[in-house]
Amino acid sequence: MEEQTNTWQSEVTELLRRAAELCVENGVDVDAFMRGAWSTYVESRPGMRDAIEELQLRAQLDELRRAGRVPEA
Numbered sequence: 001m002e003e004q005t006n007t008w009q010s011e012v013t014e015l016l017r018r019a020a021e022l023c024v025e026n027g028v029d030v031d032a033f034m035r036g037a038w039s040t041y042v043e044s045r046p047g048m049r050d051a052i053e054e055l056q057l058r059a060q061l062d063e064l065r066r067a068g069r070v071p072e073a
Contacts, residue, residue: 016037019037020033
């Protein structure tokens with residue numbers, strides 16, 4: 001099992017290294033690279049984007065309630 005884990009981790013590391021090299025060679029900003037990597041990761045997990053958006057919305061509502069700008073039901 002450990003050998004299999006090392007194999008996919010090595011492959012991921014190599015793919016990320018190559019993607020980073022391509023971005024550097026083509027003048028892509030590190031922030032754009034990171035946003036692209038995160039977006040691709042999120043899109044590959046069905047429902048993750050919706051879950052993150054719901055958590056953000058709940059946090060915003062909680063903050064508005066604490067500030068007294070939205071009443072509690």
